[in-house]
Ligand SMILES: NC(=O)C1=CN([C@@H]2O[C@H](COP(=O)(O)OP(=O)(O)OC[C@H]3O[C@@H](n4cnc5c(N)ncnc54)[C@H](OP(=O)(O)O)[C@@H]3O)[C@@H](O)[C@H]2O)C=CC1
């Protein structure tokens with residue numbers, strides 16, 4: 001069976017990449033609309049209702065509107081925006097996060113892609129909360145840097161015009177749109193302190209959770225934390241827990257791919273750890289997750305169209 005797929009927002013940073021990945025793929029028939037009509041509600045409604053699967057690569061308000069334009073029970077949705085990540089009736093589209101994640105996505109009509117930063121954060125933290133190493137009410141912090149494509153067309157234009165700062169910390173008021181999904185899907189009772197920054201490189205991200213292991217119940221070792229994470233992702237082609245002696249970690253590590261690496265470093269003597277995820281904001285953080293979810297929902301090869 002051929003799956004008819006419409007990417008709404010295909011002229012944007014995320015949408016363009018997803019459309020390119022799906023173009024010419026066996027088993028997928030892409031529905032497109034003329035560039036001049038790409039924001040025309042009637043043209044979009046027709047495409048949305050023609051499709052078996054739609055991938056929304058839109059600002060939050062436009063994503064909510066797109067869902068209201070679907071007037072049939074057949075069209076299934078993957079939303080890359082942050083509009084539905086903690087919404088009732090939506091399945092969180094992070095296949096590796098829970099043991100039944102892939103099965104739930106495969107059967108869902110409405111799937112919300114995770115945010116880019118939450119993908120790294122949740123990959124590091126959720127197995128520790130689930131496994132009881134990290135109490136649900138622990139005060140967690142997350143420091144992160146993203147390539148500027150994370151800010152969409154407007155930020156790409158700003159950086160490519162020249163003059164934007166090499167490193168810019170933001171979300172200083174601790175009310176970033178990703179905090180709710182980090183809290184809910186990690187199973188935490190308080191939002192983490194989330195300190196993001198954008199740097200002068202196009203794509204890629206480093207997401208870091210520092211932990212005082214000595215203060216945790218049972219004072220788990222670095223090795224114990226690493227083993228819990230490794231067990232959580234065994235057999236997952238996109239997520240690797242590194243057992244390496246890396247002295248540094250580069251934002252470019254997975255730029256242009258859909259892979260994510262998790263590292264557990266630190267000082268065993270002081271009981272302090274740095275849990276670090278590297279991924280591409282446009283890969284596992286957006287387009288890769290959308291293609292992975294489409295594969296699962298359409299019953300296609302789970303790694304088709306993905307770059308490991
Ligand atoms: N960039 C990233 O790393 C990630 C982005 N996302 C999410 O994906 C979504 C898209 O982000 P991104 O690609 O970066 O953003 P962009 O700004 O690059 O692209 C958004 C696109 O949506 C179009 N658009 C806006 N309103 C409408 C509308 N009413 N109807 C049709 N099209 C519309 C815009 O049109 P126009 O070209 O005219 O501006 C633009 O082409 C966001 O919700 C974002 O949170 C998710 C994960 C990572």
Ligand SMILES: CC(=O)N[C@@H](CCC(=O)OP(=O)(O)O)C(=O)O
Pocket residue numbers: 080081082114115116117146147148149150151155178196197198285
């Ligand atoms: C650098 C930058 O600005 N990044 C964006 C996050 C990327 C995004 O908007 O998309 P998702 O929410 O879908 O991940 C931000 O912090 O708002």
